[in-house]
Amino acid sequence: MIGVIADPSQNSVVCEFFELFKTPWEFHRSERKYDVVLCCGNATYTGFAKLVVSYASAQSAAEDIKGPARIAASKQYQIPIYCGTTSFPENDGQLLVDQSSGECLAYSYSSGDMIGAQIGYDLFNEIRTLLTIGQPVIHAATPTLELHIALLRDLIVESGVALVEIPPVPDAHPFIACLTHDVDHPSIRKHKWDHTVLGFVYRATVGSLHQAIRGGISWRGFLKNAVATLKLPFVQIGLASDFWSDFDDRYLDVENVRHSTFFVIPFSNRPGKNSQGAAPAFRGAKYGAADVASSIRKLKDSGCEIGLHGIDAWIDSDLGRVEFEEIRKLCGDSQIGVRMHWLYFDRNSPKTLERAGANYDSTVGYNETVGYRAGTAQAYKPFEVEQLIELPLQIMDTALFYPSHLGLTPAQAKVLVDRLQAEVGQFGGCLTINWHDRSTAPERLWVTTYRDLLESLTNRGAWFATASQAVAWFRTRRAVVFEGNSSDPTTLRVNVASDEQSQLPALRLRIHNPRELRGTECQNAREYVDQPLTTSVDLRICSVANC
Numbered sequence: 001m002i003g004v005i006a007d008p009s010q011n012s013v014v015c016e017f018f019e020l021f022k023t024p025w026e027f028h029r030s031e032r033k034y035d036v037v038l039c040c041g042n043a044t045y046t047g048f049a050k051l052v053v054s055y056a057s058a059q060s061a062a063e064d065i066k067g068p069a070r071i072a073a074s075k076q077y078q079i080p081i082y083c084g085t086t087s088f089p090e091n092d093g094q095l096l097v098d099q100s101s102g103e104c105l106a107y108s109y110s111s112g113d114m115i116g117a118q119i120g121y122d123l124f125n126e127i128r129t130l131l132t133i134g135q136p137v138i139h140a141a142t143p144t145l146e147l148h149i150a151l152l153r154d155l156i157v158e159s160g161v162a163l164v165e166i167p168p169v170p171d172a173h174p175f176i177a178c179l180t181h182d183v184d185h186p187s188i189r190k191h192k193w194d195h196t197v198l199g200f201v202y203r204a205t206v207g208s209l210h211q212a213i214r215g216g217i218s219w220r221g222f223l224k225n226a227v228a229t230l231k232l233p234f235v236q237i238g239l240a241s242d243f244w245s246d247f248d249d250r251y252l253d254v255e256n257v258r259h260s261t262f263f264v265i266p267f268s269n270r271p272g273k274n275s276q277g278a279a280p281a282f283r284g285a286k287y288g289a290a291d292v293a294s295s296i297r298k299l300k301d302s303g304c305e306i307g308l309h310g311i312d313a314w315i316d317s318d319l320g321r322v323e324f325e326e327i328r329k330l331c332g333d334s335q336i337g338v339r340m341h342w343l344y345f346d347r348n349s350p351k352t353l354e355r356a357g358a359n360y361d362s363t364v365g366y367n368e369t370v371g372y373r374a375g376t377a378q379a380y381k382p383f384e385v386e387q388l389i390e391l392p393l394q395i396m397d398t399a400l401f402y403p404s405h406l407g408l409t410p411a412q413a414k415v416l417v418d419r420l421q422a423e424v425g426q427f428g429g430c431l432t433i434n435w436h437d438r439s440t441a442p443e444r445l446w447v448t449t450y451r452d453l454l455e456s457l458t459n460r461g462a463w464f465a466t467a468s469q470a471v472a473w474f475r476t477r478r479a480v481v482f483e484g485n486s487s488d489p490t491t492l493r494v495n496v497a498s499d500e501q502s503q504l505p506a507l508r509l510r511i512h513n514p515r516e517l518r519g520t521e522c523q524n525a526r527e528y529v530d531q532p533l534t535t536s537v538d539l540r541i542c543s544v545a546n547c
């Protein structure tokens, strides 16, 4: 059991942090004994615990991040720090140093039977910053929140304390994969000869030729695009089939029962609002959900999920309610999730979306790059909402391939996407991917990269979940309650709200330094054992505080 001493203004951040690092903890009570004490802010701790980790205090969470962060570095980790650092004169026991100045930012020491660690940043202000404004593009590649958890976990495990946790990893799978599609352009015919179609013609001809020369697409792809361009006038007058309209069949075919989630725009020709007022006219889609009603039915019947691709729901709850209702009416589900068109979002959006009736949101990501805006691939509950869960977005096709964004070739994209899969495999969580509806059709033809990604996820053993299923799994994990027993500190009850009907994979119970379980009492095992967790269990933990 970890005892946490923190400023009461940080309580909501502390609670959310320990939903992401799901391990027994409580706010410190002076009459209780703890193996580990976390001492944050300006508090000092004078009692005994096997491990005392003290984090420095920053004034507040960052409101805005300009320029690169300071990097607190060790052999294993490079952690961007956004709310300021405190350096120490110590040379011994260094855990982290400032990457540019070399100053010591964290060190450990021992004093009798106690191990102490001084960390020169404010953990909970860092977590608050990550889960509110998020990381700038320059640090998108770093799963910063997971590194904060990993550093703390390492300190606890290396101190020899038995640590129980429920990792963000479903039983029998290394991580979750959530395939999603923002449906923006389900018909080229509806565009007549607007900027989208003129852009298509340019990219399918000049752009495609350029891509073929640099190896971005095959010559076969170039030919396919040339033929599509020649067909276009006939598509427009209804004499040839609309090659953007079969997005449902294209994805059902390539995904082959790996059920995905389609975010559908409710109303046509509504650009909606941005933070300055009216959004650009071309944000308005040329279709509304009712225009793709037959695709919605087909996808639902095939086990896929339909969500809202919101226009104004992020900024106006009343308009959001109408948007949700339109999708609800067409797909028949009462619980609907959302991703905003163009990823429009601000600090108030979680609350606004919750008021509009969203079950979850999956907007927190980047338009221009891939990675971890909130520093994690775990679903989390934004502050100030009651129920809504954020399922952050890591990989978007347009970010990978648009020349104005990362502009990668398929081979370069594969390297990047492989790295993200490996990281989510290491830290756990849900790799959420957005491949747009028209991305496997001319002129994009990004189908090979997508097929390779699906194959790689399958080979790695990922659990393919729709967004609702992934969110439901995280909700089950969040609902687990650890109950200590003040008269017998060697026992711990893990309360699981078991649902016999649930089709979701089980949770995992992980025990680090599992001395009692392995019958090797009080040896420092420095390893963990996993077991599936489907119902409540009582554990006997041989902890330093009691053994």
Ligand SMILES: [Zn+2]
Binding pocket: 182, 183, 184, 309, 340, 341, 342
């Ligand atoms: Zn969109």
